[in-house]
Amino acid sequence: MKNSAIVTAAVSMALWGASARAADLGDIFQLHAYGTLGVVHSNQDQADFVSSFSQQPQGAGHTHSWAYDVDSKAAVQLDAKITDRLSAVVQLISENDYNSSWTGKANPRYRPSLEWANVKYDFTDEFNVRLGRMVLPINMLSEYRNVGYSLPFIRPPVEIYGPVPFTNIDGGELSFAKHFGNVTNTIVGGIGDTSTRGGFGALQSNLYFIADTIESGALTVRATFLHNQVHAPTGFGTLFTGFADAAASVPGGDAAAATANYLDGRYNFEHWGNIEHSDLGATYDPGKWFVMSELHRWTSRSLVGSANAGYVTAGFRTHGFTPYATYARLNSMHLAAPAIPLDGLPPMLAGYGALLNGIVAGVNSSSESQRTLTLGLRWDFMKNVDLKVQYDNVRLDAGSTGLFVNEQPGFRLGSTASVVSATIDFVF
Amino acid sequence: MKPLIPLLAAAAVASATAQAADPEVVVIGNPAAQALTKEQVADFFLGKSQGMKLLDLPNSAPVKAVFYQKVSGHDLSQVKATWARLIFTGKAHAPKEVADAAAVKKAVAEDPKALGYIQKSEVDSSVKVLLTLE
Numbered sequence: 001m002k003n004s005a006i007v008t009a010a011v012s013m014a015l016w017g018a019s020a021r022a023a024d025l026g027d028i029f030q031l032h033a034y035g036t037l038g039v040v041h042s043n044q045d046q047a048d049f050v051s052s053f054s055q056q057p058q059g060a061g062h063t064h065s066w067a068y069d070v071d072s073k074a075a076v077q078l079d080a081k082i083t084d085r086l087s088a089v090v091q092l093i094s095e096n097d098y099n100s101s102w103t104g105k106a107n108p109r110y111r112p113s114l115e116w117a118n119v120k121y122d123f124t125d126e127f128n129v130r131l132g133r134m135v136l137p138i139n140m141l142s143e144y145r146n147v148g149y150s151l152p153f154i155r156p157p158v159e160i161y162g163p164v165p166f167t168n169i170d171g172g173e174l175s176f177a178k179h180f181g182n183v184t185n186t187i188v189g190g191i192g193d194t195s196t197r198g199g200f201g202a203l204q205s206n207l208y209f210i211a212d213t214i215e216s217g218a219l220t221v222r223a224t225f226l227h228n229q230v231h232a233p234t235g236f237g238t239l240f241t242g243f244a245d246a247a248a249s250v251p252g253g254d255a256a257a258a259t260a261n262y263l264d265g266r267y268n269f270e271h272w273g274n275i276e277h278s279d280l281g282a283t284y285d286p287g288k289w290f291v292m293s294e295l296h297r298w299t300s301r302s303l304v305g306s307a308n309a310g311y312v313t314a315g316f317r318t319h320g321f322t323p324y325a326t327y328a329r330l331n332s333m334h335l336a337a338p339a340i341p342l343d344g345l346p347p348m349l350a351g352y353g354a355l356l357n358g359i360v361a362g363v364n365s366s367s368e369s370q371r372t373l374t375l376g377l378r379w380d381f382m383k384n385v386d387l388k389v390q391y392d393n394v395r396l397d398a399g400s401t402g403l404f405v406n407e408q409p410g411f412r413l414g415s416t417a418s419v420v421s422a423t424i425d426f427v428f
Numbered sequence: 429m430k431p432l433i434p435l436l437a438a439a440a441v442a443s444a445t446a447q448a449a450d451p452e453v454v455v456i457g458n459p460a461a462q463a464l465t466k467e468q469v470a471d472f473f474l475g476k477s478q479g480m481k482l483l484d485l486p487n488s489a490p491v492k493a494v495f496y497q498k499v500s501g502h503d504l505s506q507v508k509a510t511w512a513r514l515i516f517t518g519k520a521h522a523p524k525e526v527a528d529a530a531a532v533k534k535a536v537a538e539d540p541k542a543l544g545y546i547q548k549s550e551v552d553s554s555v556k557v558l559l560t561l562e
Binding site for chain 1: 467471476477478479487500501502503504505506508509510512513515516517518519521522524
């Protein structure tokens, strides 16, 4: 509620400020839209291929052999330049995402949600502050990952962009740019909170981040560090603590109780847990060809584990066509955890403890590790519109479920899937 | 003396052909504005620097494609993609599209912060040439 109030206040202030000026409306307001219409086919029919592992409830493969909802989306954005220094932006997006931005609760897919609504004040041309709901620049392409027209590929590699559930934050950010001859360095720091309901369940998050971008001619390099404190209203409840209380009241059960409490602290999201993200990306785009690469790492001692991921993409442009290829890789891992010692416990309590050990072992042996090889072609056939076709070969590591959702009983871990996609992207 | 005349004629034909193939593009601003380097112009027209009010011609104007190619090495759809990235994150206000060179000249004459590009042949005394693109 508090965040909606801040966002509403920011937007109302912006609109009031804009309407108070009697100048040419076209100079103050700009309306933009972007969207993608896409279709995806996956030959893995025992699970769904999705572009956002944590946000999309269904995709291509099992639910639909040919799915429109993996990539199709549309958004409108209103920009207001209220004064020379004050501007505001509101963006609404409609996509296959069961996260509602209005309430943080489950949302029918494709219901328009508020992606950003913020006010920006320029202290100088180089130094500005932004307040309200804004993009969370956790990855190199985060800020425009939904704008198909601005990307060389159909979707940013899912190995990096799939698992992260947060796309925006409510809070504030400061941005400072400095020009050194041909080189521009921009530092952005922000703090805020966000909430999302996705594949991990409902999550609330407090976070801060710092991102630095260096641009010089055709080269852009960017590094981000983000610290995320995450919490869920429903996690394991008293599953572990109930056992710990019982074990503590039994002679010789202190070690078991202590271990169970430790595991509760780590794996139960009802306690705030930390996830740290670091990202390093670079793009070199002299015009006729380009290469882009990004490395991302997140670490946590929690249910979501840790991961290293990366990709490299290259392409060239000729006569309105841009063929491209990508190699992407995700290694997911979990920090080891001790097992609850069961020796000497009464049989029923030992059975309960064994169940808890099984849960932890199950989490720690789960893996989403996979690699994707991509080949695609983009065609800019008319102004503001492009067509893309793309082939992805997705190979899961042995024992991995990959970034697929809706796994069916027939789903084989470690399998390989072929995914073909076609999209039309537009901007105006 | 005589060999010079065919040579001069050839030079005249050559330069006329060159002009027809590739209009010479200049960046113009208000008479009170300062001259700019190519890097500065590229930074403004690709959204990397803020602070100026940018004017674009429609895609149908041939000088637009020539301008962006010379200043950034990018074609119009790449430029659009670059701007899309900035607009859809609220980082920059898109350049304002005006109908023709006359509209560009009128806008820069009225606003010391306005920047535009036109063919060199269309420059007049109401505007100042801030950069000539080779």
